[in-house]
Amino acid sequence: MSKKYWQGFGEINDPENFQKNVRDEFRDELPFEDFDSKGLLDAKAPRRDFLKYLGFSTAAATLAASCKTKVREAIPYAFRPESIVPGEAKYYATTYVQGGDVVPVLAKVRDGRPIKIEGNDKASFTNGGTSAAVQASVLDLYDTHRLRFPQRKAGDKFEESTYEHLDKTIGAELAVAGQIVLLSNTITSPSTLDIISKFPKIRLVQYDTVSYSGMLLANEASGFGRSLPTYKFENADVIISLGADFLGTWLNPIEQASGYAKGRKIDEKNPKMNKHYHFEGHLSMTGSNADERFSHRPSQTGAVALALLAAIGGGATAPALDAKLSAGISKAAADLKAAGARGLVVCGSNDANVQTVVNAINGAIGAYGSTIDFSRTSNTSKAIDKDFADLLAQMESGQVSAILIHGANPAYDYFDGARFANALKKLKHLYRSPTEWTKLHSCVNIFYLHTITWKAGEMLNQKAVS
Template sequence: MSQDKKGGIKRRDFLKIIGVAGGTAAVTAGCSNPAEQLIPYVIPPEGIIPGVPNFYASTCRECPAGCGIVVKNREGRAIKVEGNPKNPINMGGSCAEAQAMLQGLYNPDRIRSPLLRNDLGRLEPLGWDQAQKTLADKIQAVRSKGGSGKIVFLSDHIEGTLGNLISDWMSALGGQHLTYEVYSYEPLKEANRIVFGIDKIPTYNIDKTKYLLSFGADFLETWLSPTLYSRQFSEMHSYKDGSLGKFVYVDPRAGLTGVN
């Protein structure tokens, strides 16, 4: 940088420095996060202490296994999901789907309101009040023509209180509740009923076996409850009794279970 005879900075160089500094500040400001308002609670809701998280026990619905989870909540916002150590299915463990469920909850492209298909076949958002009225009118129109059997509630597999509520509602309307699952275990349930007389999906104590033979049952990745069977499989492969259980897997695909 050029200097005058007295050791100072020339006016032209000084203006160059100011221009570069100003441009840098403008670029930095343009790349920063948008300003947000921080509004504190005047009167916090009951049960909420700002800065102190609350934990709620719940059930994961990312797959039919229904593992127990604990949701960490800060100021009414869920921020973390972990397995519930007191749940007999997963005993504190959690899979990748459970860890990623918050991504679906806060996905900006998620469905935020009821949708109604227009005459062009496109889905358009609908207000909740209008959606309830439209649904009630459609149900009433079908029932008035004696077509109650055409009323169908289609969903994935739902159990517990919500499942009972849906079943009672469909029974009152004369309709039916149809469920769809990507991984259907009805054949397994029927086989259990025929062989053992128990009309339920069976569970297996893999941790207590010495020789495990699996024909396409990818229990470490998709089959029944991967979190439960992953834990049991690791116990089967331990030397807790002085021996190591043997595992044979028969399947054309080398999935996660096959490579183990």
């Protein structure tokens, strides 16, 4: 059976019209003589006819590719704002906040339209750096499917509503509701957290798509508090990563890549470069940049961490690993011990036990205060997995009366999203402030909002919020 390859969806869904369009692409026969059925290469035609064919075919292809496009007319301002000069770009300082990333950026705006996002070089921790997601975020501003108004579910369809009706309806329903939960991604804004704290009837539960719960709990158990440190890769002479893609996706890759790059540059007066060992269960961008990379099964991350702790004399018992991996651990441990406080070990595991072992390694070499800084913590990922698991169990048992969802999308990105969607059906009230379109199955009184309005909260506590 021969394989069939399609050139597009039209050839599959509507083959008849597709073939017709192919036949009509060049409607008129080209005026050439002395071409037989053998084709152009075997034809006995003069050079003049060959050039004629080349010229006509190029022109015909150009005409065929010239599809009619929508006419856009430039209309001048009737009353031009004083601050706007047509064609002159302006730059506005703003912040990209999405999926745990908080990046200071500059938005280039021309004639009221944002056209380019660049990093803000005035921010010391990013040094003007951005990521691919930050660069692409300008496209979200031109999304034709973005909601312009609140929408209320009526039967199987959604209909537009008003903010006045929204505030009135939510306030009335929440006033008689029992336990109310606000489910959100990590909130980094102090003012927003202060507003939420003024409404004791609303319980905040934070949920992150990429969880760092294991690191938070391990750091708390190690005496550093439930927080994430800042890693100073520029101060590290030896870097050992246990599955942490710190140049790509792990924690703050923009800031970390900047520090890592400083240690990779060779100075003529001091020709020294940091050494990077990488142990991982799959190929990552950071692993591809390592000086020495060792692969293992993902389930062996904890064993590698224990073996490294034992190799530097941390008192642990080294588990049995294959010879090549053990040799790599021994070599990395020797360099790590020689580096001392200028060494750094990071780990991408979300297991608190593994992260506790990594903390012991960094403590043994004196990395805290040198390459690991807890005086400037990262507040972009503060969600604890157990909090969301407890909320899910309470939703299933009927203990939650109403839930407001802001930004978070567990029905899509939670490992058991179907369970969360089924738990939503048991709630009487559900309100959502989405950052993207999501199918949440059928629920009672689903509201889609752009922002959560706090007038409903005022009606609960009978007091205004300044």
